[in-house]
Amino acid sequence: MQAKKGYLFKGRVIDGSLNAPIEQGAVVVEGERIQWVGTAAQLPPQYDERDYDVIALPGRSILPGLIDGHTHISFGESRSEEENALYTPPEFRTLKAMYYAKKVLQAGVTSCFDAATTYNVAQAVRDAIDTGMFEGPRFTVSGKQITNHQGLEDSFPSWMEFPVGQSAVLVKNKDDLIEAIRLQIKEEVDAIKVSGSNDNLITPDALGASAFTLEELKLIADETHRLGRLCSTHARSRDAALDAARAGFDNLFHASYIDEEGIEACLKNKVVITPTLTLLVNLVGANPDNAGASGKSAFQREIEAASENLTRAWKAGVPIIAGSESGWSPVPYGQWHGKEMEIFVDLLGMTPLQAIHANTLAATRLIKRYGNEIGKIEAGRLADLLVVPGDPTKDIRILQFPKRFDYIFKGGKPIDRTPPMPRKRKWYERTKIFLDGLYEFDEETGTGKLTH
Numbered sequence: 001m002q003a004k005k006g007y008l009f010k011g012r013v014i015d016g017s018l019n020a021p022i023e024q025g026a027v028v029v030e031g032e033r034i035q036w037v038g039t040a041a042q043l044p045p046q047y048d049e050r051d052y053d054v055i056a057l058p059g060r061s062i063l064p065g066l067i068d069g070h071t072h073i074s075f076g077e078s079r080s081e082e083e084n085a086l087y088t089p090p091e092f093r094t095l096k097a098m099y100y101a102k103k104v105l106q107a108g109v110t111s112c113f114d115a116a117t118t119y120n121v122a123q124a125v126r127d128a129i130d131t132g133m134f135e136g137p138r139f140t141v142s143g144k145q146i147t148n149h150q151g152l153e154d155s156f157p158s159w160m161e162f163p164v165g166q167s168a169v170l171v172k173n174k175d176d177l178i179e180a181i182r183l184q185i186k187e188e189v190d191a192i193k194v195s196g197s198n199d200n201l202i203t204p205d206a207l208g209a210s211a212f213t214l215e216e217l218k219l220i221a222d223e224t225h226r227l228g229r230l231c232s233t234h235a236r237s238r239d240a241a242l243d244a245a246r247a248g249f250d251n252l253f254h255a256s257y258i259d260e261e262g263i264e265a266c267l268k269n270k271v272v273i274t275p276t277l278t279l280l281v282n283l284v285g286a287n288p289d290n291a292g293a294s295g296k297s298a299f300q301r302e303i304e305a306a307s308e309n310l311t312r313a314w315k316a317g318v319p320i321i322a323g324s325e326s327g328w329s330p331v332p333y334g335q336w337h338g339k340e341m342e343i344f345v346d347l348l349g350m351t352p353l354q355a356i357h358a359n360t361l362a363a364t365r366l367i368k369r370y371g372n373e374i375g376k377i378e379a380g381r382l383a384d385l386l387v388v389p390g391d392p393t394k395d396i397r398i399l400q401f402p403k404r405f406d407y408i409f410k411g412g413k414p415i416d417r418t419p420p421m422p423r424k425r426k427w428y429e430r431t432k433i434f435l436d437g438l439y440e441f442d443e444e445t446g447t448g449k450l451t452h
């Protein structure tokens with residue numbers, strides 16, 4: 001028997017751009033790349049069905065593998081800053097990250113932008129996958145966040161040393177800044193990420209100012225671009241978003257409090273925004289006892305502000321990219337990667353097609369490493385493809401149920417769908433919480449009662 005030339009997919013083709021879906025479409029894959037795409041009726045005779053493995057299940061949609069614009073593959077589903085920065089040894093973090101990378105791929109995410117790492121774990125994960133040793137998404141990675149005392153990552157008390165396991169490096173002056181950028185590029189990051197503002201719950205007056213001055217941000221953007229890397233920032237506050245956009249950063253994460261001036265600066269300097277609203281929505285949804293009522297309402301207020309401000313940015317023409325923030329315990333790996341699209345539809349007024357675009361082709365703006373090789377079903381691009389039941393342009397929630405996907409292809413090959421074995425936590429993967437509440441003595445019953 002003659003070996004097949006590749007795969008022939010038939011079904012509704014949603015190509016990742018804003019093109020209308022092709023209802024009766026066909027996609028030809030040979031080797032790791034897409035060979036042809038169009039209507040099934042126009043399939044050229046050289047792509048004879050008999051020469052290909054045909055995948056043509058009724059009612060299915062074919063779309064590009066998702067590109068998650070914001071993951072932290074080295075964070076290990078940390079429950080707290082302490083767990084993330086302090087206890088777990090780098091060797092164990094790296095092995096955990098490989099374990100989790102497979103889960104992310106199995107959720108239909110074939111590429112990720114990793115938006116800050118502990119140690120240099122993310123680079124190692126990227127390279128271990130790229131060299132074919134392990135299965136996982138194609139990673140583009142930023143290094144540790146560059147923070148000063150006002151950035152969210154300087155979250156430990158000033159009377160202790162800045163922890164080396166923190167997902168950030170502390171800079172104290174302009175020379176430190178330049179040195180941090182050059183060192184990270186030596187350590188093979190694809191992007192620089194700055195801790196440009198503080199965050200809810202890290203300090204009480206979190207969301208007012210920018211951590212760095214405009215002059216410092218310009219220095220960062222210029223040096224990063226001079227060395228050919230993408231420049232991104234954590235920027236929840238109005239000023240952090242505005243000044244980073246003015247300084248010529250490529251991407252703003254969050255930008256919840258961006259205003260008209262910030263939006264104008266984004267449009268002028270072609271800056272994109274990756275909101276990662278899934279984290280906030282999940283924090284509210286999980287109703288964390290340890291954050292308390294004020295924490296919960298702070299997240300709720302930020303969601304409301306971000307909905308309004310980011311809708312304005314989106315309507316004005318600022319590209320918006322979907323990212324999940326997977327890596328923290330509110331967003332475990334492999335489970336929430338399709339949620340951001342539904343949030344974009346519900347809160348930013350996107351159509352499902354626009355939301356899919358935000359999670360595929362639009363997200364390639366963050367991915368220099370694979371340039372224009374991913375994100376769209378187009379001849380010549382890598383065959384990272386999903387085959388899913390139903391029509392996600394009618395029901396965007398379909399993309400939140402990866403176990404129901406028929407196929408996940410990466411580089412022209414169906415990936416292994418066997419779920420990884422469940423893992424146990426090691427004692428050092430801990431938070432500083434002994435008990436989440438007070439175990440109070442109840443005099444009426446003479447027994448203990450947990451209160452919050």
Ligand SMILES: [Zn+2]
Nearest residue numbers: 070072115325
């Ligand atoms: Zn993040």
